Amino acid sequence: MTALETGGRLTAPAAPSPARRRTPRRRTGLAGYLFVAGYAILLVAFGIFPTIYAVYLALTNDRGQFAGLNQFIKVIQDYRFGPAFTNILIYLVLWLVILITLTVVVAVILRSRLRPGLSSVFRFLFYIPGALAGVASVLVWLFMLDPGVSPVSGLLNALGYSTFSEVIAPQNLPVIFVFIAFWTGAGGWIVVMYGALNNIPDEILEAARVDGAGPWKSAWFIQIPMIRKWIAYMTILAFAAGTQLFVEPQLLQSASLGRLNPTWSPNQLAYVLAFQFGDFNGAAAVSIFLLVIGLVGAGILVTRSGLFKADSE
Amino acid sequence: MKSFTVPLAGAPKRRALRAALLSVASISVVVALAGCASATQSTSTGAADFKKATQNDKATITVWADSTRLPAVQAYQTSHPNAKLNIVTYDGSADGSTYLQTKVQLFDRTGKGWPDVVFASPTDVTWASEATSPSAQAFAAPVDELVSKSTIDNFAKGSLTPCEFNGHTYCLRNDIAQVVTWYNKTLFDKFGYTVPTTWEQYQALGAQVAKDHPGYVLGWVGDSNSQESYFWSSQCPAFDLIKPNTLRVALSAPECTRMATLLDSMIANKSISTQASNNATFIKNTAPKVLMAVGPSWYGQYIFNGGFKTPAGQIAAANPMTWDGDTTAATGNVGGGVWMISSHSKNLKAATAITKWLTTSDANQGSAPTYPAYSPAAKVWLANPTNSKYFASDVSGAFTTAANEVWTGWSNTKFSDATAWSSVVLPALTAGKTLTATLPAWQAAIVDEAKSVGYTVTTK
Numbered sequence: 035m036t037a038l039e040t041g042g043r044l045t046a047p048a049a050p051s052p053a054r055r056r057t058p059r060r061r062t063g064l065a066g067y068l069f070v071a072g073y074a075i076l077l078v079a080f081g082i083f084p085t086i087y088a089v090y091l092a093l094t095n096d097r098g099q100f101a102g103l104n105q106f107i108k109v110i111q112d113y114r115f116g117p118a119f120t121n122i123l124i125y126l127v128l129w130l131v132i133l134i135t136l137t138v139v140v141a142v143i144l145r146s147r148l149r150p151g152l153s154s155v156f157r158f159l160f161y162i163p164g165a166l167a168g169v170a171s172v173l174v175w176l177f178m179l180d181p182g183v184s185p186v187s188g189l190l191n192a193l194g195y196s197t198f199s200e201v202i203a204p205q206n207l208p209v210i211f212v213f214i215a216f217w218t219g220a221g222g223w224i225v226v227m228y229g230a231l232n233n234i235p236d237e238i239l240e241a242a243r244v245d246g247a248g249p250w251k252s253a254w255f256i257q258i259p260m261i262r263k264w265i266a267y268m269t270i271l272a273f274a275a276g277t278q279l280f281v282e283p284q285l286l287q288s289a290s291l292g293r294l295n296p297t298w299s300p301n302q303l304a305y306v307l308a309f310q311f312g313d314f315n316g317a318a319a320v321s322i323f324l325l326v327i328g329l330v331g332a333g334i335l336v337t338r339s340g341l342f343k344a345d346s347e
Numbered sequence: 348m349k350s351f352t353v354p355l356a357g358a359p360k361r362r363a364l365r366a367a368l369l370s371v372a373s374i375s376v377v378v379a380l381a382g383c384a385s386a387t388q389s390t391s392t393g394a395a396d397f398k399k400a401t402q403n404d405k406a407t408i409t410v411w412a413d414s415t416r417l418p419a420v421q422a423y424q425t426s427h428p429n430a431k432l433n434i435v436t437y438d439g440s441a442d443g444s445t446y447l448q449t450k451v452q453l454f455d456r457t458g459k460g461w462p463d464v465v466f467a468s469p470t471d472v473t474w475a476s477e478a479t480s481p482s483a484q485a486f487a488a489p490v491d492e493l494v495s496k497s498t499i500d501n502f503a504k505g506s507l508t509p510c511e512f513n514g515h516t517y518c519l520r521n522d523i524a525q526v527v528t529w530y531n532k533t534l535f536d537k538f539g540y541t542v543p544t545t546w547e548q549y550q551a552l553g554a555q556v557a558k559d560h561p562g563y564v565l566g567w568v569g570d571s572n573s574q575e576s577y578f579w580s581s582q583c584p585a586f587d588l589i590k591p592n593t594l595r596v597a598l599s600a601p602e603c604t605r606m607a608t609l610l611d612s613m614i615a616n617k618s619i620s621t622q623a624s625n626n627a628t629f630i631k632n633t634a635p636k637v638l639m640a641v642g643p644s645w646y647g648q649y650i651f652n653g654g655f656k657t658p659a660g661q662i663a664a665a666n667p668m669t670w671d672g673d674t675t676a677a678t679g680n681v682g683g684g685v686w687m688i689s690s691h692s693k694n695l696k697a698a699t700a701i702t703k704w705l706t707t708s709d710a711n712q713g714s715a716p717t718y719p720a721y722s723p724a725a726k727v728w729l730a731n732p733t734n735s736k737y738f739a740s741d742v743s744g745a746f747t748t749a750a751n752e753v754w755t756g757w758s759n760t761k762f763s764d765a766t767a768w769s770s771v772v773l774p775a776l777t778a779g780k781t782l783t784a785t786l787p788a789w790q791a792a793i794v795d796e797a798k799s800v801g802y803t804v805t806t807k
Binding site: 094095096097099100101102103104105107108112113114180181182183196197198199200203204288291292293294295296306308309310311312313315316 | 383384385386387388389442443444445448449452453455479480481569570571622623625626627628629631765766769770773774777778795798799800
């Protein structure tokens with residue numbers, strides 16, 4: 035995790051001070067370019083080019099003619115568009131609130147309230163599920179959610195669910211997907227938040243203690259504000275990943291033999307449009323919507339939190 | 348609370364952002380106002396020309412089959428050691444899966460990769476008989492140009508209807524799945540019940556069973572194909588193609604509401620389960636108490652023998668039930684696979700040979716797990732002792748009667764009839780709603796799907 039290696043601080047490249055005009059001679063060998071090339075080529079091939087291609091597709095029709103915004107209007111008017119985006123909105127709100135609250139609280143507890151040995155054991159345990167590949171972790175949940183085979187069937191029964199189809203009722207789905215996402219993803223973020231908390235100088239916490247701040251007060255007034263940028267960073271990535279929810283509903287859909295709407299999430303809608311109806315242009319329009327939502331969300335968070343601002347020390 | 352970060356010098360930045368947004372918006376407006384081409388997809392031009400690929404009699408052919416049909420393909424390999432086959436297992440398009448369609452869309456775009464022979468559902472033929480894009484060729488080859496007319500004529504009456512488009516036949520039917528009345532003869536004799544011959548008797552028996560033998564069931568509606576067993580048998584116009592492109596979806600018709608009311612009363616007294624027959628809990632608790640089931644011909648071997656492990660000698664089949672006042676019964680059809688040959692195949696000779704063997708040979712169909720659509724093979728199938736020894740009595744009477752009573756008003760549409768039932772109706776039933784109350788939502792879901800694939804819809 036590169037973020038941790040940089041000491042838990044997102045530093046913008048320092049601007050060369052005007053006093054030192056003569057910058058030290060740089061060794062401009064090939065090596066630098068070679069190192070960057072690997073990433074740059076892959077980014078262009080699998081990130082930039084597909085995005086441009088999607089924009090092209092979204093602005094044309096399947097005969098290659100320029101269609102303006104008609105593709106966007108067409109997908110907005112599609113009967114599956116509204117429900118899919120409503121579903122993902124409910125999911126995102128739940129997911130982000132739970133993720134931010136719990137990861138920060140757990141990280142603070144691990145950092146300040148537990149013995150270091152115990153804390154590292156917990157961090158390791160929290161991180162394990164994230165090491166499972168996405169599909170495998172959903173398969174684990176297919177078992178967890180079926181009262182017939184679940185190791186926690188007692189709990190499911192106590193909640194009033196005796197069959198798999200009762201568990202995956204439409205109103206439960208956002209919660210189920212949040213559970214799966216939290217279980218697979220939160221461990222990594224807890225580790226990151228812990229690293230960020232480590233970066234807070236002990237003197238500051240010491241000073242707070244001297245001033246009479248208890249553990250909760252110092253968490254609320256010192257630790258959390260000081261890892262604000264990290265929380266923003268996590269929110270941006272979790273938000274972008276959350277809008278693209280696909281594997282969980284798709285697998286649950288086929289595992290339940292179709293008891294889920296096949297276009298539950300916008301990404302599934304794009305998938306169905308492209309591969310079932312051959313409407314790659316409409317699918318591209320849906321994906322552009324997701325891109326714009328992700329960019330706007332990230333833009334607001336970056337400007338509001340000062341994520342990319344250099345520290346003022 | 349004091350923030351540790353320096354307040355942002357936000358104003359100039361925000362102004363720049365606003366300017367950028369403004370310019371994007373104005374460009375969009377200009378773009379939108381300029382005369383733009385329509386976003387609707389190109390429509391297929393009907394009967395596409397079938398251009399054969401360069402043929403090579405020695406080319407290996409790829410065969411896609413579901414796990415049920417896999418042994419048949421393997422048997423072909425054993426009995427034809429010289430055939431070069433690449434056998435692939437996939438979901439066989441069951442339960443509304445669109446895997447095959449998805450893959451063919453991709454193959455059409457990349458221009459290679461198509462399987463030569465596939466087992467699929469009748470729904471797949473609706474798109475496979477048309478080109479997926481203006482530059483593509485329809486995936487399915489017209490089999491009437493590859494096999495003799497006498498072969499085609501020997502298929503059971505109406506069984507090739509889902510294969511026929513624009514005057515060509517695009518698939519050969521593997522099996523038909525006529526709905527019959529299944530019952531557990533041992534339990535019926537033990538309880539002293541008589542097998543109902545009308546739906547009204549069925550409902551009355553449900554009330555009696557609920558009172559005398561609670562826990563026992565006369566069927567279930569939680570499968571992704573239960574609507575085909577019940578609503579198709581009731582002649583409900585849910586998927587009625589009245590013209591090639593006009594679909595009638597009229598769930599308020601009496602043929603639909605009578606079945607909904609009947610099932611609601613039986614669901615309410617628990618003589619019909621809303622669970623799925625493959626559900627582990629259902630198999631454990633309810634399967635031993637299944638007195639009856641309204642379902643296709645393959646229920647016998649698959650559900651009772653394979654799924655529920657009901658011992659041999661207990662299960663029997665009766666003719667489809669009628670409604671009071673009707674003289675002849677109408678029944679449903681649940682699935683019944685088809686085989687298609689790819690129009691892109693480089694070895695049509697080998698592809699045709701295996702397809703013909705799979706669908707028409709006594710060697711394969713005579714001992715197939717499902718009821719053959721090819722009439723001469725069906726006779727062999729019924730005479731085959733392994734197909735009868737599991738049952739308590741001869742099922743061939745009920746099977747042949749039902750095969751001739753399949754109602755033709757439930758059409759093979761471009762979208763699966765399972766999607767709306769599974770994702771709208773079944774969750775509503777699970778949540779405790781009645782079928783009658785769910786009919787409008789079901790209708791709306793079908794109408795949405797139908798319109799999205801280009802049908803004109805009437806709900807009258």
